[in-house]
Amino acid sequence: xxxxxxxxxxxxxxxxxxxxxxxxxxxxxxxxxxxxxxxxxxxxxxxxxxxxxxxxxxxxxxxxxxxxxxxxxxxxxxxxxxxxxxxxxxxxxxxxxxxxxxxxxxxxxxxxxxxxxxxxxxxxxxxxxxxxxxxxxxxxxxxxxxxxxxxxxxxxxxxxxxxxxxxxxxxxxxxxxxxxxxxxxxxxxxxxxxxxxxxxxxxxxxxxxx
Ligand code: ADP
Ligand code: ZN
Numbered sequence: 001x002x003x004x005x006x007x008x009x010x011x012x013x014x015x016x017x018x019x020x021x022x023x024x025x026x027x028x029x030x031x032x033x034x035x036x037x038x039x040x041x042x043x044x045x046x047x048x049x050x051x052x053x054x055x056x057x058x059x060x061x062x063x064x065x066x067x068x069x070x071x072x073x074x075x076x077x078x079x080x081x082x083x084x085x086x087x088x089x090x091x092x093x094x095x096x097x098x099x100x101x102x103x104x105x106x107x108x109x110x111x112x113x114x115x116x117x118x119x120x121x122x123x124x125x126x127x128x129x130x131x132x133x134x135x136x137x138x139x140x141x142x143x144x145x146x147x148x149x150x151x152x153x154x155x156x157x158x159x160x161x162x163x164x165x166x167x168x169x170x171x172x173x174x175x176x177x178x179x180x181x182x183x184x185x186x187x188x189x190x191x192x193x194x195x196x197x198x199x200x201x202x203x204x205x206x207x208x209x210x
Pocket of ligand 2: 126127128129130131146147148149150151
Protein backbone atom coordinates (compact mmCIF):
# COMPACT_ATOMS: atom_id res chain seq x y z
CA UNK A 1 0.00 0.00 0.00
CA UNK A 2 1.35 3.41 -0.99
CA UNK A 3 -0.04 6.11 1.25
CA UNK A 4 0.29 9.85 1.75
CA UNK A 5 -0.52 11.51 5.06
CA UNK A 6 -1.62 15.11 4.77
CA UNK A 7 -2.43 17.55 7.53
CA UNK A 8 -1.41 20.79 9.16
CA UNK A 9 1.80 20.86 11.19
CA UNK A 10 0.95 19.39 14.59
CA UNK A 11 -2.23 17.66 13.40
CA UNK A 12 -0.64 14.36 14.37
CA UNK A 13 0.04 12.93 10.93
CA UNK A 14 3.52 11.76 11.95
CA UNK A 15 2.16 9.83 14.93
CA UNK A 16 -0.57 8.23 12.83
CA UNK A 17 1.86 7.45 10.01
CA UNK A 18 4.03 5.49 12.44
CA UNK A 19 1.13 3.39 13.70
CA UNK A 20 -0.03 2.52 10.20
CA UNK A 21 3.50 1.62 9.14
CA UNK A 22 3.89 -0.81 12.02
CA UNK A 23 0.51 -2.33 11.24
CA UNK A 24 1.28 -2.77 7.53
CA UNK A 25 4.99 -3.39 7.98
CA UNK A 26 6.06 -0.69 5.54
CA UNK A 27 8.44 2.24 6.11
CA UNK A 28 7.31 5.72 7.17
CA UNK A 29 9.15 8.36 5.22
CA UNK A 30 9.19 11.80 6.79
CA UNK A 31 10.87 14.56 4.79
CA UNK A 32 10.99 16.64 8.00
CA UNK A 33 12.98 13.89 9.76
CA UNK A 34 15.31 13.42 6.80
CA UNK A 35 15.95 17.17 6.65
CA UNK A 36 16.51 17.46 10.43
CA UNK A 37 18.95 14.55 10.22
CA UNK A 38 20.85 16.28 7.39
CA UNK A 39 20.89 19.50 9.37
CA UNK A 40 22.29 17.76 12.43
CA UNK A 41 25.07 16.04 10.52
CA UNK A 42 25.87 19.28 8.72
CA UNK A 43 25.59 18.01 5.14
CA UNK A 44 25.26 20.44 2.25
CA UNK A 45 21.57 19.60 1.96
CA UNK A 46 21.14 20.29 5.66
CA UNK A 47 22.81 23.67 5.41
CA UNK A 48 20.60 24.61 2.47
CA UNK A 49 17.47 23.62 4.38
CA UNK A 50 18.34 25.18 7.73
CA UNK A 51 17.26 28.80 7.21
CA UNK A 52 13.96 27.78 5.64
CA UNK A 53 13.12 25.31 8.37
CA UNK A 54 13.95 27.57 11.26
CA UNK A 55 11.80 30.32 9.75
CA UNK A 56 8.87 27.94 9.30
CA UNK A 57 9.11 28.19 5.51
CA UNK A 58 9.11 25.35 3.02
CA UNK A 59 12.41 24.04 1.73
CA UNK A 60 12.58 24.53 -2.09
CA UNK A 61 10.75 21.91 -4.14
CA UNK A 62 13.82 20.68 -6.05
CA UNK A 63 15.61 19.81 -2.79
CA UNK A 64 12.76 17.75 -1.28
CA UNK A 65 11.81 16.15 -4.59
CA UNK A 66 15.41 14.94 -4.91
CA UNK A 67 15.35 13.56 -1.36
CA UNK A 68 12.11 11.65 -1.94
CA UNK A 69 13.13 10.20 -5.30
CA UNK A 70 16.31 8.79 -3.76
CA UNK A 71 14.49 7.43 -0.75
CA UNK A 72 11.65 5.77 -2.69
CA UNK A 73 14.19 4.04 -4.94
CA UNK A 74 15.49 2.09 -1.94
CA UNK A 75 14.61 -1.58 -1.54
CA UNK A 76 12.38 -1.32 1.53
CA UNK A 77 9.87 0.84 -0.37
CA UNK A 78 9.01 -1.84 -2.90
CA UNK A 79 5.96 -3.15 -1.06
CA UNK A 80 4.66 0.23 -0.07
CA UNK A 81 5.33 3.17 2.21
CA UNK A 82 3.72 6.03 4.04
CA UNK A 83 4.79 9.52 3.05
CA UNK A 84 4.61 11.87 6.03
CA UNK A 85 5.12 15.52 5.09
CA UNK A 86 5.51 15.01 1.36
CA UNK A 87 4.11 16.29 -0.95
CA UNK A 88 3.50 19.71 0.53
CA UNK A 89 3.02 21.72 -2.66
CA UNK A 90 1.27 21.11 -5.99
CA UNK A 91 4.61 20.92 -7.89
CA UNK A 92 5.80 18.24 -5.43
CA UNK A 93 2.62 16.21 -6.05
CA UNK A 94 3.04 16.60 -9.79
CA UNK A 95 6.66 15.45 -9.58
CA UNK A 96 5.54 12.37 -7.66
CA UNK A 97 2.89 11.56 -10.27
CA UNK A 98 5.40 12.16 -13.06
CA UNK A 99 7.82 9.68 -11.48
CA UNK A 100 5.35 6.89 -12.24
CA UNK A 101 4.73 5.96 -8.59
CA UNK A 102 1.01 5.28 -8.12
CA UNK A 103 -0.34 6.35 -4.73
CA UNK A 104 -3.27 4.27 -3.46
CA UNK A 105 -4.74 6.60 -0.91
CA UNK A 106 -4.27 9.99 0.74
CA UNK A 107 -5.26 10.36 4.38
CA UNK A 108 -5.88 13.90 5.54
CA UNK A 109 -5.86 14.41 9.31
CA UNK A 110 -7.96 17.49 10.09
CA UNK A 111 -7.51 19.57 13.24
CA UNK A 112 -8.75 23.18 13.61
CA UNK A 113 -6.05 25.88 13.78
CA UNK A 114 -6.88 26.95 17.36
CA UNK A 115 -6.23 23.44 18.62
CA UNK A 116 -3.00 23.17 16.64
CA UNK A 117 -1.49 26.26 18.22
CA UNK A 118 -2.25 24.94 21.70
CA UNK A 119 -0.91 21.47 20.91
CA UNK A 120 2.36 22.58 19.38
CA UNK A 121 3.61 24.14 22.59
CA UNK A 122 3.58 20.70 24.25
CA UNK A 123 5.42 18.92 21.49
CA UNK A 124 8.94 17.57 22.17
CA UNK A 125 11.38 15.61 20.04
CA UNK A 126 14.36 13.43 20.83
CA UNK A 127 17.56 15.29 20.07
CA UNK A 128 19.23 12.03 19.15
CA UNK A 129 16.77 9.86 17.16
CA UNK A 130 13.98 12.28 16.25
CA UNK A 131 11.17 10.35 17.99
CA UNK A 132 8.30 12.65 18.92
CA UNK A 133 6.44 13.09 22.21
CA UNK A 134 3.85 15.38 23.71
CA UNK A 135 3.65 16.67 27.27
CA UNK A 136 -0.11 16.07 27.37
CA UNK A 137 -0.85 13.38 24.82
CA UNK A 138 2.21 11.20 24.50
CA UNK A 139 4.45 11.16 27.58
CA UNK A 140 7.83 9.51 27.66
CA UNK A 141 8.23 6.99 30.52
CA UNK A 142 10.81 9.25 32.14
CA UNK A 143 10.28 13.03 31.95
CA UNK A 144 12.55 14.60 29.33
CA UNK A 145 14.11 11.31 28.20
CA UNK A 146 13.47 9.37 24.96
CA UNK A 147 11.88 5.92 25.48
CA UNK A 148 13.63 4.35 22.54
CA UNK A 149 17.20 5.69 22.76
CA UNK A 150 17.60 7.55 26.06
CA UNK A 151 18.28 10.86 24.24
CA UNK A 152 17.24 14.24 25.62
CA UNK A 153 13.83 15.61 24.62
CA UNK A 154 13.81 19.17 23.34
CA UNK A 155 11.38 21.61 21.77
CA UNK A 156 11.98 22.10 18.06
CA UNK A 157 12.98 25.66 17.17
CA UNK A 158 10.14 25.81 14.69
CA UNK A 159 7.60 24.78 17.35
CA UNK A 160 7.87 28.15 19.10
CA UNK A 161 4.52 30.00 18.91
CA UNK A 162 5.49 32.71 16.38
CA UNK A 163 6.90 30.19 13.95
CA UNK A 164 3.88 27.93 14.39
CA UNK A 165 1.60 30.69 13.07
CA UNK A 166 3.87 31.11 10.04
CA UNK A 167 3.84 27.38 9.40
CA UNK A 168 0.05 27.29 9.59
CA UNK A 169 -0.16 30.11 7.06
CA UNK A 170 2.21 28.24 4.75
CA UNK A 171 0.09 25.12 5.21
CA UNK A 172 -3.14 26.85 4.20
CA UNK A 173 -1.55 28.59 1.23
CA UNK A 174 0.62 25.85 -0.22
CA UNK A 175 -0.35 22.45 1.16
CA UNK A 176 -4.11 22.58 1.62
CA UNK A 177 -4.70 22.82 -2.17
CA UNK A 178 -3.44 19.22 -2.31
CA UNK A 179 -6.76 18.10 -0.83
CA UNK A 180 -8.56 19.16 -4.02
CA UNK A 181 -5.75 17.69 -6.12
CA UNK A 182 -6.17 14.23 -4.60
CA UNK A 183 -9.95 14.52 -4.29
CA UNK A 184 -9.99 14.86 -8.07
CA UNK A 185 -7.98 11.64 -8.33
CA UNK A 186 -10.55 9.96 -6.05
CA UNK A 187 -7.92 9.15 -3.42
CA UNK A 188 -8.70 11.50 -0.54
CA UNK A 189 -9.96 10.24 2.82
CA UNK A 190 -10.59 12.71 5.63
CA UNK A 191 -9.99 11.77 9.26
CA UNK A 192 -11.14 14.18 11.98
CA UNK A 193 -8.41 14.42 14.61
CA UNK A 194 -9.75 13.44 18.03
CA UNK A 195 -8.77 14.54 21.54
CA UNK A 196 -7.19 11.14 22.28
CA UNK A 197 -4.49 9.79 19.97
CA UNK A 198 -5.93 6.26 20.17
CA UNK A 199 -9.31 7.48 18.91
CA UNK A 200 -7.70 9.16 15.91
CA UNK A 201 -5.72 5.98 15.27
CA UNK A 202 -8.91 3.90 15.15
CA UNK A 203 -10.38 6.27 12.54
CA UNK A 204 -7.12 6.31 10.58
CA UNK A 205 -6.87 2.52 10.42
CA UNK A 206 -10.47 2.39 9.24
CA UNK A 207 -9.76 4.98 6.50
CA UNK A 208 -6.74 2.95 5.35
CA UNK A 209 -8.66 -0.34 5.27
CA UNK A 210 -11.89 0.91 3.67
P1 ADP B 1 5.41 19.39 10.63
O1 ADP B 1 4.62 18.40 9.85
O2 ADP B 1 5.22 19.29 12.07
O3 ADP B 1 5.30 20.76 10.08
P2 ADP B 1 7.86 18.36 9.46
O4 ADP B 1 8.79 17.65 10.33
O5 ADP B 1 7.07 17.60 8.47
O6 ADP B 1 6.93 19.16 10.46
O7 ADP B 1 8.61 19.52 8.67
C1 ADP B 1 9.45 20.47 9.29
C2 ADP B 1 9.98 21.47 8.27
O8 ADP B 1 10.75 20.78 7.28
C3 ADP B 1 8.92 22.21 7.48
O9 ADP B 1 8.43 23.33 8.15
C4 ADP B 1 9.72 22.59 6.22
O10 ADP B 1 10.59 23.67 6.45
C5 ADP B 1 10.56 21.35 6.00
N1 ADP B 1 9.89 20.37 5.12
C6 ADP B 1 9.49 19.10 5.45
N2 ADP B 1 8.89 18.48 4.42
C7 ADP B 1 8.89 19.37 3.39
C8 ADP B 1 8.40 19.35 2.06
N3 ADP B 1 7.77 18.27 1.55
N4 ADP B 1 8.59 20.46 1.30
C9 ADP B 1 9.21 21.55 1.78
N5 ADP B 1 9.68 21.65 3.03
C10 ADP B 1 9.54 20.58 3.84
ZN1 ZN C 1 15.50 8.95 20.89
